Amino acid sequence: MHCRVWKNGKLIGTEVARDKILDALRDPDHLVWLDLVEATAEEFAWIAEAFQLAPTEIEDITAPHERPKVTRRGTHLFFTTYSATVVDGELRMRRISGFVLPQGMVTVRQADFPIEAALRTWEENADLLAHGPRALVHGLMDSVVDGHFETIQTFDDRVEALDDVLFERERTGPDFLREIYGLRRDLVSLRRVVLPMREVVNALVRHGGRTDPDLDPWFDDLYDHVLRAGEWTDSLRDLVSSIFETNLSLQDARLNMIMRQLAAWAAIIAVPTAITGWFGQNVPYPGFSQTWGFWASVLLIVAGSAGLYWAFRRRGWV
Known part of the structure; x- marks a missing residue:
């Protein structure tokens, strides 16, 4: 379990006793981020009981294969999203779910979710944290979308490499076809987490409470990045399909x-x-x-x- 507490946008604590976390989450003068790693439903029960979270939401944070989404219930928002990274040529997606409360955010994530990117975003834009939980959500989603861009750029480089050898007869054998198939499969998997981010960001803006003139431009910029990531993914998938069909025509x-x-x-x-x-x-x-x-x-x-x-x-x- 990790915890950070801010007051007026300034970090005042990174270690909070468990019996004081709930008080901090209810204190209107504080902004709290509580992070649980690989938490089970039983380990999350004390948070669920304190804020009257729905059983279906508790189930969603532990159930496999949940799609990215945002739902509103009472005074809090529930969200699920995925990071996407390429490690040793393999696409890896890690989930993070969370609850946006009136005075903070509680997240439940897999152990290897790259949360450090969100921490850097919050540190680089510390002045935004004075605007409350929406700033925390924006920083988290912005780091996730930036990770999507890095992954898409990696796939774009691989597509360019395939394009360079497409017309070389000696290099378009079974290994070439295997590379195309693997790349196409990864792009389909990536598309499943990138495209729903449009709905996620829209829902965060729509259900995020009152608008804030200082935060709205940041969410608009985030939504623009999400659109670009989705369009880029679709264009790469189409390009890989074209390479595959062109290779067949050349054969x-x-x-x-x-x-x-x-x-x-x-x-x-x-x-x-x-x-x-x-x-x-x-x-x-x-x-x-x-x-x-x-x-x-x-x-x-x-x-x-x-x-x-x-x-x-x-x-x-x-």
């Missing part, structure tokens, strides 16, 4: 070229086959058992093969 074109080359060489080889097959029959023919007949057959083979080669060469078949 078909290369197969057609190979078939034409095989057909051309088969036609060229057919000339000496026809001539030697004819002269190889056990019947007399012009030049039979004569030196000039041998050279005549050689000349026909060379001339016929060269003529076909020249004709196919003009058409780009060989």
